[in-house]
């Protein structure tokens with residue numbers, strides 16, 4: 001019985017043994033908590049909810065209460081939610097980054113994910129005017145401009161068309177934007193969490209444009225959202241006719257309001273800004289519109305004072321998700337280094353991992369499938385000797401492009417950029433197991 005404390009505890013379960021692990025974990029949290037203390041709400045969100053130590057009363061040979069009594073029945077929780085023991089696995093924001101929460105970002109907890117799919121409730125969010133509440137019965141998608149037939153689709157009409165389902169990541173161009181001048185945020189969630197990956201279901205944009213009939217001089221489209229920001233971007237017709245998707249579902253269910261319910265554009269491999277949420281209008285034209293989001297924003301100021309423009313593609317990038325600042329190492333011994341890699345130009349071909357700051361590299365195993373413009377999980381066995389280690393990953397995509405170091409990136413781009421930081425990340429593992437965001441190259 002769980003009340004029977006007379007049953008001896010096995011030595012390895014003794015409080016001395018488990019408190020080391022618990023303290024290590026707690027130190028890891030405290031460190032992240034100290035960073036986030038300056039970050040207001042994020043500090044509160046980082047406090048651990050439960051100690052990791054086991055209750056000896058629930059361990060063999062005892063029979064724990066959950067094996068002795070009936071649990072709640074079906075539809076106790078009609079939609080379903082994660083175990084209360086997973087309460088720390090949530091999106092987080094960094095309060096000082098933005099002036100309001102309506103025009104802000106929340107980050108995916110990458111270090112708590114498995115495989116390559118992001119659960120819908122953990123997909124990162126980037127809104128410019130908050131989340132509109134849209135009744136699908138009231139939503140329309142309009143196609144006009146240089147077309148033979150101007151069209152207005154209801155959701156019901158769109159959902160009668162043959163759908164496709166494809167796995168793709170969406171990454172904000174500003175992912176890692178705070179790290180250009182050196183290591184800043186001590187949590188992988190904040191350095192890399194503006195990326196998520198879902199199976200998106202919808203209609204190829206090509207189908208809709210062909211139904212409308214493109215005029216011969218159609219060269220660009222403008223895509224626009226129905227939120228208060230009315231966000232809009234220009235897209236060359238070649239990409240629009242290639243793999244652009246008008247999506248109404250993610251990971252098997254209708255889009256979440258945060259992801260653009262009832263309809264969004266998914267522009268595979270391109271900066272997230274172009275994947276317009278709450279999509280209401282597509283105008284076909286013969287040139288780009290040069291909107292706010294492709295002039296004042298989403299351009300990259302170089303050292304000579306000239307800004308790069310229309311830098312659509314998210315170049316190949318990777319990050320180790322274990323170990324990481326929020327996932328410390330618990331004593332010398334056997335571990336599996338794990339992480340995620342992706343490329344906006346194709347598939348991930350190879351990922352190399354270094355434990356000595358990039359001096360020596362070993363090829364990691366790709367968990368597979370390694371899909372086009374999709375997150376790919378990699379892993380490598382690691383025996384930690386308890387000494388300081390500098391963990392890095394470097395990916396190569398199907399075009400042969402190799403993920404650069406920050407020095408290589410800055411040689412090309414300077415330090416004025418916010419967007420398109422795809423540099424190699426370094427995590428310093430300290431002898432006490434704590435892990436820190438550092439810059440070595």
Ligand SMILES: Nc1nc2c(c(=O)[nH]1)N[C@H]1C(S)=C(S)[C@@H](COP(=O)(O)O)O[C@H]1N2
Nearest residue numbers: 124125126127128172225259272273276277
């Ligand atoms: N209508 C509209 N679409 C939008 C935005 C927005 O604010 N309004 N944000 C864009 C940006 S900057 C990004 S990175 C992605 C984020 O998609 P997510 O919130 O589903 O992660 O949506 C893009 N689409």
Ligand SMILES: [Mo]
Nearest residue numbers: 172173272273
């Ligand atoms: Mo973005």
